[in-house]
Amino acid sequence: MSPELFSHRLIFVTGKGGVGKTTVALALGLAAAAAGRRTIVADIQGSGEQQEAELAPGLFRLSVDPQSAMDEYLLVKVPGPAAQLLRQSRLFAAFAMATPGMRELLCMGKLWELAQFERRTPDADAYDLVVVDAPASGHGAAILRTPRTFADIAQVGPIAHQAQTIAATLRDPEFTAVVAVSTAEEMPVNETLELRDALATGPDPLELQAVILNARYPDRFTTAQASAIAAALARTPAPADGVRSALSVALTEHARARREAAQAQRLSAAFGPRLLTLPYLFEPAIELPQLRRLAAELSP
Amino acid sequence: MSAAGLLEGRRICICVGAGGVGKTTTAAAIGIGMAKRGKRVAVVTIDPARRLANALGLEQLDNEPVRISAAALERLTAPDEPPLSGELWAMMLDPKQTFDELIDRLSPSPQRAAEIKRNGVYQQLSSAVAGSQEFTAIEKLYELAEADFDLLVLDTPPAHSAAEFLNAPGRLSAFLGGGALQVLLRPAGLGMRLLGVGAAPLLKALRLVTGVDLLSDLTAFFGLLGGMTEEFNARALRVQDLLRSDQTAFLLVTSAQDRPIEEAVWFRQTLRERGMPFAGAVVNRVNAPVPRGEVPLDLPTGPAFPPDLAARLDACLADHAVLAQRDATNIERLRTAFAGEPILLVPELAVDIHDAEGLLAIHRELFDE
Numbered sequence: 001m002s003p004e005l006f007s008h009r010l011i012f013v014t015g016k017g018g019v020g021k022t023t024v025a026l027a028l029g030l031a032a033a034a035a036g037r038r039t040i041v042a043d044i045q046g047s048g049e050q051q052e053a054e055l056a057p058g059l060f061r062l063s064v065d066p067q068s069a070m071d072e073y074l075l076v077k078v079p080g081p082a083a084q085l086l087r088q089s090r091l092f093a094a095f096a097m098a099t100p101g102m103r104e105l106l107c108m109g110k111l112w113e114l115a116q117f118e119r120r121t122p123d124a125d126a127y128d129l130v131v132v133d134a135p136a137s138g139h140g141a142a143i144l145r146t147p148r149t150f151a152d153i154a155q156v157g158p159i160a161h162q163a164q165t166i167a168a169t170l171r172d173p174e175f176t177a178v179v180a181v182s183t184a185e186e187m188p189v190n191e192t193l194e195l196r197d198a199l200a201t202g203p204d205p206l207e208l209q210a211v212i213l214n215a216r217y218p219d220r221f222t223t224a225q226a227s228a229i230a231a232a233l234a235r236t237p238a239p240a241d242g243v244r245s246a247l248s249v250a251l252t253e254h255a256r257a258r259r260e261a262a263q264a265q266r267l268s269a270a271f272g273p274r275l276l277t278l279p280y281l282f283e284p285a286i287e288l289p290q291l292r293r294l295a296a297e298l299s300p
Numbered sequence: 301m302s303a304a305g306l307l308e309g310r311r312i313c314i315c316v317g318a319g320g321v322g323k324t325t326t327a328a329a330i331g332i333g334m335a336k337r338g339k340r341v342a343v344v345t346i347d348p349a350r351r352l353a354n355a356l357g358l359e360q361l362d363n364e365p366v367r368i369s370a371a372a373l374e375r376l377t378a379p380d381e382p383p384l385s386g387e388l389w390a391m392m393l394d395p396k397q398t399f400d401e402l403i404d405r406l407s408p409s410p411q412r413a414a415e416i417k418r419n420g421v422y423q424q425l426s427s428a429v430a431g432s433q434e435f436t437a438i439e440k441l442y443e444l445a446e447a448d449f450d451l452l453v454l455d456t457p458p459a460h461s462a463a464e465f466l467n468a469p470g471r472l473s474a475f476l477g478g479g480a481l482q483v484l485l486r487p488a489g490l491g492m493r494l495l496g497v498g499a500a501p502l503l504k505a506l507r508l509v510t511g512v513d514l515l516s517d518l519t520a521f522f523g524l525l526g527g528m529t530e531e532f533n534a535r536a537l538r539v540q541d542l543l544r545s546d547q548t549a550f551l552l553v554t555s556a557q558d559r560p561i562e563e564a565v566w567f568r569q570t571l572r573e574r575g576m577p578f579a580g581a582v583v584n585r586v587n588a589p590v591p592r593g594e595v596p597l598d599l600p601t602g603p604a605f606p607p608d609l610a611a612r613l614d615a616c617l618a619d620h621a622v623l624a625q626r627d628a629t630n631i632e633r634l635r636t637a638f639a640g641e642p643i644l645l646v647p648e649l650a651v652d653i654h655d656a657e658g659l660l661a662i663h664r665e666l667f668d669e
């Protein structure tokens with residue numbers, strides 16, 4: 001991974017559902033932390049860590065939820081009694097949560113806040129890098145556009161002002177990077193290409209800084225070897241169930257590796273040196289030790 | 301248990317699950333299987349892979365179910381099988397179109413409908429906003445429930461977790477129902493008095509925070525909706541009834557990895573709590589057990605087959621044994637938690653799932669054929 005990626009302040013990790021966004025975001029975070037950057041990995045599902053929690057030395061984690069992002073915003077931004085009134089008003093909460101895009105804007109506001117050297121959260125330390133474990137691509141691209149949309153709709157007032165500030169940060173390529181995660185399967189690759197196009201259009205075009213091809217299957221057998229295995233399978237009589245299923249496993253893996261090769265080719269044609277590949281890990285679960293292995297591959 | 305048993309007596313099957321687990325594939329395979337059993341089935345797919353759509357004979361987003369052609373059906377039946385005795389219909393949901401049609405249907409006049417569709421808030425709502433796919437999928441389901449199908453199979457949009465599908469439409473209908481906002485906008489409204497808050501300062505504070513124009517945009521939007529908000533609310537309630545009905549079956553599609561399995565247990569609990577009918581789970585892409593130590597070594601030798609081939613085979617088996625063991629452990633956990641509720645297992649298949657042959661293969665697994 002080029003050291004340049006880690007010199008950003010905000011990295012958005014997005015991609016199709018289930019391709020490994022969370023895994024890659026954490027691996028990137030570990031790699032950045034290992035390179036000495038105080039890093040936080042934040043998602044906006046609001047179902048994980050409610051407080052900034054240290055996961056590994058120099059690596060923190062937070063799950064942003066719109067409700068507390070809003071409370072925090074009101075506390076800091078709105079003077080005295082008005083804030084009090086709004087925070088206590090269930091009507092306002094319902095209004096804010098139901099207004100299209102407002103949840104997203106509030107979350108973006110919090111992510112932006114995390115990436116400021118001067119944190120507005122009382123007593124909070126600054127981070128060198130915020131890695132966002134963003135929602136899946138469609139929603140991920142939409143959320144990147146939310147601040148700009150709000151700035152355009154609201155035009156005046158504190159929300160518009162805040163949205164303008166965030167939008168400016170997002171379109172600053174020195175500050176913000178967008179990273180797409182994909183697997184070498186047809187739909188995820190399609191979605192990655194669509195994401196690239198969606199980001200490139202609109203008033204604040206963005207470019208994918210890197211594309212990470214995650215969970216790439218090993219290509220263990222040559223075509224000749226696969227045919228040899230297939231021939232052996234054909235020779236093995238049916239009762240030898242163990243032998244037959246062993247050979248089938250190898251052939252299934254080979255078939256998948258071949259299919260993946262074609263899809264990986266599409267990504268590499270589109271992204272060239274910006275494409276990085278992480279291997280499929282044959283492990284019972286992906287936890288810190290496995291994440292460290294992936295981080296090692298991503299280290300600057 | 302096969303999928304047919306699981307759907308006995310149900311008119312609606314909703315395939316939910318996290319992103320990429322196989323919801324669309326499962327929905328299509330269930331449609332095929334039930335049509336083979338003589339049912340008149342409609343499958344509502346969401347963003348299917350192009351080739352999967354083609355395998356079903358679907359060419360484009362098409363907001364009404366179309367009957368699958370005989371030619372396409374022939375590809376969906378094995379050579380030794382009789383032709384389908386039921387009917388298979390399918391469509392690819394177009395969320396924007398569905399939303400527009402809903403507005404057309406509920407608007408007092410075509411002019412009003414056109415005005416609503418031009419409104420900026422509506423345009424956001426019907427396309428950009430998270431949850432519009434979920435909302436329109438349910439809307440479509442509600443609509444088709446009136447039609448003359450024995451079974452509706454609903455695919456659901458990619459989501460982070462299965463529960464998204466339960467929450468997202470509600471958020472949108474709540475907004476369209478406009479409860480909170482309408483009270484706010486009627487300054488001397490009863491709601492305000494009930495809350496014991498003076499409307500003026502609250503509105504002022506709200507302006508301060510949101511900016512005037514946003515508020516007036518919303519005011520304009522709800523002004524246009526007028527009495528339709530009540531209809532949205534009433535509809536939302538009827539949809540809830542439909543989802544809770546015992547003719548409905550939520551079918552959870554999951555992988556056998558550990559977090560998805562934990563989520564599956566949690567999701568079933570959530571459905572219970574909400575009084576929604578859980579039918580069972582499909583654990584997809586299960587890795588078959590791998591026998592170790594029985595690898596035959598009678599592979600050809602010679603320059604094309606280096607001696608390390610056996611070693612490579614063994615490494616391959618060792619790796620897959622880990623996955624098989626992982627899956628077996630997780631499925632066992634699921635069985636314990638489900639205490640007898642149906643669990644269907646579909647193996648990781650070598651064939652390309654996106655063509656007719658792949659769909660047939662999945663269908664055979666689901667229907668125990």
Ligand SMILES: Nc1ncnc2c1ncn2[C@@H]1O[C@H](COP(=O)(O)OP(=O)(O)OP(=O)(O)O)[C@@H](O)[C@H]1O
Nearest residue numbers: 017018019020021022023215279280281286460557
């Ligand atoms: N390189 C890898 N090798 C093996 N398994 C992996 C790899 N990367 C991710 N996984 C596994 O794949 C599953 C999905 O990964 P992850 O949760 O990171 O995806 P996601 O894109 O964040 O999903 P969602 O869209 O649901 O948020 C997890 O079970 C994870 O452990």
Ligand SMILES: Nc1ncnc2c1ncn2[C@@H]1O[C@H](COP(=O)(O)OP(=O)(O)OP(=O)(O)O)[C@@H](O)[C@H]1O
Nearest residue numbers: 319320321322323324325458585647648649653654
């Ligand atoms: N049993 C299986 N064996 C092998 N591959 C499978 C199996 N089931 C599904 N797949 C593959 O997994 C991928 C995802 O399947 P599918 O599109 O049905 O998932 P989905 O849950 O609808 O995804 P999304 O959340 O993006 O809508 C496809 O590439 C499909 O070919």
Ligand SMILES: [Mg+2]
Nearest residue numbers: 021022023133
């Ligand atoms: Mg994730």
Ligand SMILES: [Mg+2]
Nearest residue numbers: 323324346347
């Ligand atoms: Mg799908």
